[in-house]
Amino acid sequence: xxWYYTPDGGRRKMTDLNLMRSxxxxxxxxxxxxxxxxxxxxxxxxxxxTELETxxxxxxxxxxxxxxxGLMHPVGIGITPGSGPGHLGLFGYDPLKYLIxxxxxxxxxxxxxxxxxxxxxxxxxxTVDLDGTIIDRRAGRIxxxxxxxxxxxxxxxxxxxxxxxxxxxxxxxxVLILRGSGLSPALNxxxxxxVGLKPFRVVPQDDSEEASRTSDLVNxxxxxxxxxxxxxxxxxxxxxxGWAKEPGLPTFADIYKIRGVALAVYPxxxxxxxxxxxxxxxxxSNLEEQxxxxxxxxxxxxxxxxxxxxxxxxxxxxxFDAKVGEIEKVDKVLPRIVxxxxxxxxxxxxxSTPAVLKSHSWHPVPVLIWTxxxxxxNPWVSGFGESDCLRGALGQFNAxxxxxxxxxxxxxxxxxGA
Amino acid sequence: xxWYYTPDGGRRKMTDLNLMRSxxxxxxxxxxxxxxxxxxxxxxxxxxxTELETxxxxxxxxxxxxxxxGLMHPVGIGITPGSGPGHLGLFGYDPLKYLIxxxxxxxxxxxxxxxxxxxxxxxxxxTVDLDGTIIDRRAGRIxxxxxxxxxxxxxxxxxxxxxxxxxxxxxxxxVLILRGSGLSPALNxxxxxxVGLKPFRVVPQDDSEEASRTSDLVNxxxxxxxxxxxxxxxxxxxxxxGWAKEPGLPTFADIYKIRGVALAVYPxxxxxxxxxxxxxxxxxSNLEEQxxxxxxxxxxxxxxxxxxxxxxxxxxxxxFDAKVGEIEKVDKVLPRIVxxxxxxxxxxxxxSTPAVLKSHSWHPVPVLIWTxxxxxxNPWVSGFGESDCLRGALGQFNAxxxxxxxxxxxxxxxxxGA
Numbered sequence: 049x050x051w052y053y054t055p056d057g058g059r060r061k062m063t064d065l066n067l068m069r070s071x072x073x074x075x076x077x078x079x080x081x082x083x084x085x086x087x088x089x090x091x092x093x094x095x096x097x098t099e100l101e102t103x104x105x106x107x108x109x110x111x112x113x114x115x116x117x118g119l120m121h122p123v124g125i126g127i128t129p130g131s132g133p134g135h136l137g138l139f140g141y142d143p144l145k146y147l148i149x150x151x152x153x154x155x156x157x158x159x160x161x162x163x164x165x166x167x168x169x170x171x172x173x174x175t176v177d178l179d180g181t182i183i184d185r186r187a188g189r190i191x192x193x194x195x196x197x198x199x200x201x202x203x204x205x206x207x208x209x210x211x212x213x214x215x216x217x218x219x220x221x222x223v224l225i226l227r228g229s230g231l232s233p234a235l236n237x238x239x240x241x242x243v244g245l246k247p248f249r250v251v252p253q254d255d256s257e258e259a260s261r262t263s264d265l266v267n268x269x270x271x272x273x274x275x276x277x278x279x280x281x282x283x284x285x286x287x288x289x290g291w292a293k294e295p296g297l298p299t300f301a302d303i304y305k306i307r308g309v310a311l312a313v314y315p316x317x318x319x320x321x322x323x324x325x326x327x328x329x330x331x332x333s334n335l336e337e338q339x340x341x342x343x344x345x346x347x348x349x350x351x352x353x354x355x356x357x358x359x360x361x362x363x364x365x366x367x368f369d370a371k372v373g374e375i376e377k378v379d380k381v382l383p384r385i386v387x388x389x390x391x392x393x394x395x396x397x398x399x400s401t402p403a404v405l406k407s408h409s410w411h412p413v414p415v416l417i418w419t420x421x422x423x424x425x426n427p428w429v430s431g432f433g434e435s436d437c438l439r440g441a442l443g444q445f446n447a448x449x450x451x452x453x454x455x456x457x458x459x460x461x462x463x464x465g466a
Numbered sequence: 467x468x469w470y471y472t473p474d475g476g477r478r479k480m481t482d483l484n485l486m487r488s489x490x491x492x493x494x495x496x497x498x499x500x501x502x503x504x505x506x507x508x509x510x511x512x513x514x515x516t517e518l519e520t521x522x523x524x525x526x527x528x529x530x531x532x533x534x535x536g537l538m539h540p541v542g543i544g545i546t547p548g549s550g551p552g553h554l555g556l557f558g559y560d561p562l563k564y565l566i567x568x569x570x571x572x573x574x575x576x577x578x579x580x581x582x583x584x585x586x587x588x589x590x591x592x593t594v595d596l597d598g599t600i601i602d603r604r605a606g607r608i609x610x611x612x613x614x615x616x617x618x619x620x621x622x623x624x625x626x627x628x629x630x631x632x633x634x635x636x637x638x639x640x641v642l643i644l645r646g647s648g649l650s651p652a653l654n655x656x657x658x659x660x661v662g663l664k665p666f667r668v669v670p671q672d673d674s675e676e677a678s679r680t681s682d683l684v685n686x687x688x689x690x691x692x693x694x695x696x697x698x699x700x701x702x703x704x705x706x707x708g709w710a711k712e713p714g715l716p717t718f719a720d721i722y723k724i725r726g727v728a729l730a731v732y733p734x735x736x737x738x739x740x741x742x743x744x745x746x747x748x749x750x751s752n753l754e755e756q757x758x759x760x761x762x763x764x765x766x767x768x769x770x771x772x773x774x775x776x777x778x779x780x781x782x783x784x785x786f787d788a789k790v791g792e793i794e795k796v797d798k799v800l801p802r803i804v805x806x807x808x809x810x811x812x813x814x815x816x817x818s819t820p821a822v823l824k825s826h827s828w829h830p831v832p833v834l835i836w837t838x839x840x841x842x843x844n845p846w847v848s849g850f851g852e853s854d855c856l857r858g859a860l861g862q863f864n865a866x867x868x869x870x871x872x873x874x875x876x877x878x879x880x881x882x883g884a
Contacts, residue, residue: 067542067545067562071545071546114512422508422820422822422823426853426856427513427853428853428856428857439856439857440856441852441856443537443856443861443862444862445543445862449542449543449544451544452542452543452544452545452828453543453544453828454544455544456544456545456546456827456828461544461545461546461828462546463546463547463548463825463826464541464545464546464547464548464551464561465541465547465548465549465550465551465561465565465566465571466548466549466550466568466571466572
C-alpha cells in the first residue's frame with residue numbers, strides 16, 4: 049500500500065488522481081484543450097504524408113514550432129481506444145482503472161443525465177420466432193426512425209418500484225434506465241450472442257437483495273415489452289447488456305481545482321465531460337458557435353474542452369481528402385483561440401482514425417502543447433504532423449499524463465516532496 | 467500479485483527493488499554518478515539555448531558524442547520534484563512508493579543521523595499573544611542566528627521516557643527528535659495554518675499505545691517550551707509538523723551489491739545518501755576537495771555519488787549566466803574523473819531548475835551515460851544539451867530506472883529468466 053500525506057497531516061492511498069489532488073492549486077490561468085476527434089492518421093502510400101501532414105495548417109505549424117510536440121497513447125501501446133476511454137485518458141483518468149459501463153456510455157451519448165439512483169443498460173431490438181427463439185439479433189438492422197417508433201410503443205410500460213426510461217439510440221439500439229432506490233447493475237446480459245437460442249432471463253450476479261430485486265423488475269419489464277410488441281415486425285423482442293451505474297468519477301474541480309467547461313456539439317462528448325464534472329454549454333451546433341461560446345465564457349471558467357467531431361467521421365468514412373479538409377477548417381479558427389491569450393493551449397485527438405483503416409486505431413495521437421510562458425522551440429520541428437511529433441520535446445507518453453503537463457505549464461502544481 | 471523466484475527456490479513479492487536485488491551481482495567495476503543539482507533548464511527566448519546548451523563544455527560534449535543521452539523524469543511526467551524525491555529516483559527508489567517524511571528530511575538536511583528509535587518533526591517558532599493565540603506563524607521570520615539562540619534556550623528541556631534533541635535549521639525552522647523505545651509518528655500537526663487560532667494540542671492519529679504515549683510526551687515538551695520562552699520576542703511559541711520515522715530503505719549494498727560512497731558538501735545530500743546506506747566522506751567543502759576525495763577513495767568503493775549544489779542555487783536565483791558558469795566549472799574537472807577510468811560515468815541532475823522559472827520544475831532532466839566499454843556514438847548528437855538528449859539513445863524514462871541502466875553497463879546484472 050502506498051500512501052501520500054495530505055497538508056493536514058492525514059494520509060490517503062496513493063493513486064494518480066490523489067497525487068494530482070495533493071499537488072494542484074488554483075490560479076488565474078486559462079487552459080484550452082482542443083480535441084480533433086480521431087486526429088492521428090496514416091499515409092496512403094510508403095513515404096507519403098498523413099492526413100495531418102497533408103493538410104495546409106499554417107497556424108498549427110506555427111504553434112508547433114513555438115511549442116512542444118509529442119505522441120500520446122490514449123490507453124496503452126497497441127491498444128485501440130473507444131471514445132469513452134479516449135476521452136477519459138485526455139481528462140487524466142487512466143482508462144484501464146476507470147471504466148464506464150456500456151449502458152452509461154450509451155445513455156450519456158444521447159444526452160441522458162444519470163443520477164446515482166440509476167442503473168442503465170444498452171438494449172437491442174431483435175426478431176424472435178413464435179417459440180421466442182432469436183432469428184435475427186438486430187431485427188434486420190432497423191432504421192433509427194423505426195427504432196424510435198418501437199421505443200414509442202413501449203415507453204409507457206411501468207414496473208412497480210422503479211421509474212423506467214427508454215430512449216432510442218441509433219439503428220436497432222436503445223437505452224434502458226431504471227431509476228429508484230436499491231437498484232444494482234450486477235445482472236447478466238440477456239443476448240445469447242447467437243441465433244437459435246432464446247434471450248436469457250435476467251438473473252442476479254451476486255447475492256445482494258438489490259441485484260435480486262433489480263433482476264425481478266427487469267424481467268417484469270421485458271415480459272411486458274414482449275407482450276406489447278410480439279406482433280410487430282421485424283423487431284418483436286429486446287435483449288439487454290452492459291448494465292452499469294454512473295461511475296462517480298472524482299471531478300475536475302476536486303482533482304485539479306479547475307472550473308471546466310465543455311464546448312461540444314455531440315451529446316456523447318458533452319456526456320463524457322459531464323461525468324468528470326465539467327459544465328456544459330448547450331445549443332452549440334458547429335465550430336463557429338463553439339469558438340464564439342469560448343470567447344463568451346472566457347472569464348467564467350479555467351479550462352475549456354473544445355471537441356470537433358468531423359475529423360473522426362471522415363476518417364471512419366475512409367475519406368482521406370475530406371479528413372484533410374476538416375483539419376484545415378480547425379486550423380482556420382485557431383488564431384481566434386490564440387487571440388484570447390490562453391496560458392496553455394493543447395491541440396490533440398482522443399485516438400487515431402486513419403482514413404486508410406476506416407476505423408479507430410492504436411496509433412499514438414499527435415499532441416501539441418503551446419504556452420506563451422516558456423520559450424522552447426525545436427529546430428527539428430517544421431510543423432504539426434506525426435513525423436514532427438516523433439522529434440518533439442514531449443516524447444511518447446500515456447494520455448493520462450496530459451493533465452499533469454497541462455497543470456504544470458499553467459503553474460498550477462506545487463512540488464512533490466521537500 | 468507478482469512474485470519472483472529466488473535461487474534457493476523461495477519466492478518473494480516482485481517489486482522493482484526485488485527485481486534488481488535478484489539480478490545484480492558484484493564485480494570490480496567502478497561507477498560514478500555526478501549530479502549537478504537542478505541541471506535541466508529552459509531557453510530565455512524562443513529558439514534560444516538552455517543553460518546547459520549555452521555553457522562551454524568541451525568535455526561533456528565529447529562524452530555525449532561517445533556515450534548515450536536521454537531525458538529523465540525524476541518522479542513522473544509533469545511532476546515537479548523536491549530534493550528528496552529527486553534523489554531517491556536517481557538512487558533507484560520510486561519516489562511515489564518511498565516517501566521520506568518532512569521531519570526526517572529536515573533532520574537529515576542538517577546532518578543529524580537518525581536511528582530506528584527516533585521520531586522527528588519539523589518545528590516552527592511562532593508568535594502568540596497573551597491568550598496563546600497565534601499572531602505570526604513564523605515569528606517575523608526570525609534569522610537563523612536568532613533561531614539558534616531560541617533553540618539554545620530550550621535545548622535542555624527533558625521529558626520522562628525519551629531523549630530530546632532540538633536543532634536549529636534555517637530562519638524560524640528547527641528540528642525536534644524524540645529518541646526512545648515505543649514511539650510513534652502517528653501524530654497530527656499542531657500548526658493551525660492561520661493566525662487567530664491557538665496551536666493545536668498533539669493528539670494520536672491511531673489507536674496504538676505508542677501514539678498515545680508519544681503525544682503525551684510531545685505535549686509535555688511543548689508546555690515546558692512555552693513556559694520557558696513565553697516572555698521572549700518575537701518568537702515565544704512553537705508549532706510542529708511532518709512527524710516521521712527514518713524510512714528504513716533497503717540499502718545499496720542489499721539491492722545492488724554495491725559499496726557506495728557520497729562525496730557531497732551539503733548535509734541534505736549526504737543525509738539522503740546515508741538513508742540508502744552509502745558511506746559519507748565528511749569535511750568536503752568544494753568541488754576540488756570532492757574530486758580529490760574521489761581519487762583518494764577510488765579503491766575502497768564501487769559507486770561514487772558526487773553532488774554539486776550550485777547549478778540549482780543559481781537557477782533558483784534566476785541567474786541564467788551564473789548557472790552557465792557553474793556548469794562550466796563542473797565541465798573543467800571532468801577529465802580528472804575520466805582519468806580514473808570509471809567503467810560507467812553518469813552525468814545528470816536530480817530535477818530541472820530553469821533560471822527563467824527561479825524554481826524546481828517538471829521538465830525532464832538531461833542524462834548522459836558514458837562507458838569506455840561499449841562504443842555507441844550517435845551522429846545526431848553534437849554535445850550535451852536538452853535538444854541533443856531528445857535524440858539520444860536512452861529516450862525519455864523515469865529516473866528510478868537509471869540504476870538498472872548503470873548496473874547493466876557495469877556488467878553487474880545477470881539475465882532475467884532462462
